Amino acid sequence: MCLAIPARIESLTTPGNAIVNLGGVRKEISLALVDEAAVGDYVIVHVGYALQKLDEEEALRTLQAFAEMGALDELREELDAS
Amino acid sequence: MASAGKLELAVAWDGEMVRDATIKSTRPRADRMLEGRTPQEAVKLVSLLFSVCGKAQSAAAEAATAVAQGREPTQTRSRATACEAMQEHLWRLLLDWPALLGLSKQQAIFVRWHGALNAIAAGAGDARALSDELHRTLTGMTHEEWARLDSHAALIEWIKSGSCVPVVAALDALESALEHGGSTETCDLLPEWSTTELTELYESGLAQPHCAGRPMETGALARWQHEPLLRDILRQRRSRLLARLIARLHDLLDSANNLASEQTAPRIHGFATEANAGLGLVHTARGMLMHHARIERGHIAKYCIVAPTEWNFHPRGAWRAGLMNLRERDAARVMEIARRVTLSLDPCVEYTMKMHHA
Numbered sequence: 001m002c003l004a005i006p007a008r009i010e011s012l013t014t015p016g017n018a019i020v021n022l023g024g025v026r027k028e029i030s031l032a033l034v035d036e037a038a039v040g041d042y043v044i045v046h047v048g049y050a051l052q053k054l055d056e057e058e059a060l061r062t063l064q065a066f067a068e069m070g071a072l073d074e075l076r077e078e079l080d081a082s
Numbered sequence: 083m084a085s086a087g088k089l090e091l092a093v094a095w096d097g098e099m100v101r102d103a104t105i106k107s108t109r110p111r112a113d114r115m116l117e118g119r120t121p122q123e124a125v126k127l128v129s130l131l132f133s134v135c136g137k138a139q140s141a142a143a144e145a146a147t148a149v150a151q152g153r154e155p156t157q158t159r160s161r162a163t164a165c166e167a168m169q170e171h172l173w174r175l176l177l178d179w180p181a182l183l184g185l186s187k188q189q190a191i192f193v194r195w196h197g198a199l200n201a202i203a204a205g206a207g208d209a210r211a212l213s214d215e216l217h218r219t220l221t222g223m224t225h226e227e228w229a230r231l232d233s234h235a236a237l238i239e240w241i242k243s244g245s246c247v248p249v250v251a252a253l254d255a256l257e258s259a260l261e262h263g264g265s266t267e268t269c270d271l272l273p274e275w276s277t278t279e280l281t282e283l284y285e286s287g288l289a290q291p292h293c294a295g296r297p298m299e300t301g302a303l304a305r306w307q308h309e310p311l312l313r314d315i316l317r318q319r320r321s322r323l324l325a326r327l328i329a330r331l332h333d334l335l336d337s338a339n340n341l342a343s344e345q346t347a348p349r350i351h352g353f354a355t356e357a358n359a360g361l362g363l364v365h366t367a368r369g370m371l372m373h374h375a376r377i378e379r380g381h382i383a384k385y386c387i388v389a390p391t392e393w394n395f396h397p398r399g400a401w402r403a404g405l406m407n408l409r410e411r412d413a414a415r416v417m418e419i420a421r422r423v424t425l426s427l428d429p430c431v432e433y434t435m436k437m438h439h440a
Contacts, residue, residue: 002135062130
């Protein structure tokens, strides 16, 4: 089961790409599948693509739920190792 | 990325053939988050936790909790669930398989169709135009012509005609080159569900589900195993790589045609397992997704989720069967084949794969 951890867009890079902050780790992704994503928006990232935008309130609520189940620590370890 | 849970896949090879294929898995226990909440809160939380496959997860949660409360599951999420499954199929056909086989990714058309399916899921968009375009581009046929393709011989003729999506021809060539047709083991395909089987599924637990005591393969091939074309491919070939890809294409095109003709193909099912408990089942792109909920005094007392990956990457399941006794003397080629078997079963979590000498 692929959990959907929200990532915040930190900067726009080459056209159509962005740097996101995923649990404290930065990663470049494609914005090709979402409309009008801007710096500060939260998105769900799936294998290198932003899949959908989330409003901030929903994103923070989701991050809180993941924090409760310890998934963010695990994600950080995975990203640091990769 | 955005994953939790992981598969560690290992292939044991003796220089001549694959002697063993083992799987270690960890799974996210998101289901425990749902216990103690009301059914409404649980359905909402599921849609937050699983946005990647969120439509199917929400539909399964809604069906399980509805049945547990004595209501019939609704099909209100059918359209969105079908669109989500189609987007996943397109991802594999246009991005992942081309990348694995050294072909060009078809990103531009993928992005366009992904967007069209978002619009259709939201009740807008032109489902007939999309269905026609999918059939024309991926098969060179109309829906009626595709439906008439009913044998392995006809499939080969279609592949030779050059009008099929490129990954089909590439995978056919690679599979045909396998020595002795590939591995010597098979894994049974998950059948349609009877109440007895469902009760056993529920009782068989989570991480290693089984049916009639045996692990089973789930996915588009299991769903469409009785279609004449797929039945004949399974008869003619030992390896299931091409069969799984054709089944995926069939599921995509069938869903496209259903959306265009406003039919509701039932992807969502609900069954009562005992008093105040229900199973929600959804056909996803990867296979059968199962949610089980027991409700006591208006709150979730017990919740469990079985994802398709738990079936297909069972330690004695379809992934292992796809590699056992595979004859190949080139180590790099063994790993290439193992990667293809893995993608054909499409795990929904991150995985690592290594080889060691048996």
